[in-house]
């Protein structure tokens with residue numbers, strides 16, 4: 002079954018709206034199969050965002066994502082990656098389609114409320130950074 006990694010980013014944790022975002026994603030018919038609260042350290046942040054290491058915003062992004070605790074979730078379901086990307090909206094909340102999570106909860110292009118894996122392959126790699134296999138309660142294991 003398809004999986005995606007979602008991060009409820011620190012800006013949402015400050016405003017106490019994490020539950021509302023989880024609820025929206027559950028309403029897409031996707032299941033929470035793993036969930037934890039953690040504070041990403043620098044090393045994890047740099048690995049998770051390694052693809053952006055040469056971008057001008059990398060340093061600021063790593064500082065931000067490791068600045069406070071966040072919630073990491075594995076969602077499972079048919080088309081999970083695409084469904085979540087669509088529900089999130091564009092990276093910049095100012096350009097995100099109306100009623101998307103980033104349009105409704107994002108503050109800036111950096112503090113944009115959520116992360117969602119951009120492909121099935123990326124999802125598998127990202128999930129391994131945050132969860133051991135025995136922490137993931139896939140439907141077929143229940």
Ligand code: IDP
Nearest residue numbers: 053058062091092110111112113115116117119
């Ligand atoms: P995505 O999260 O929509 O896949 P990416 O381009 O992969 O967007 O960027 C990863 C994260 O880096 C974004 O979610 C956002 O937090 C941050 N970011 C992206 N572009 C910028 C920028 O131009 N300035 C500051 N932060 C950015």
Ligand code: MG
Nearest residue numbers: 052117118119
């Ligand atoms: Mg991306």
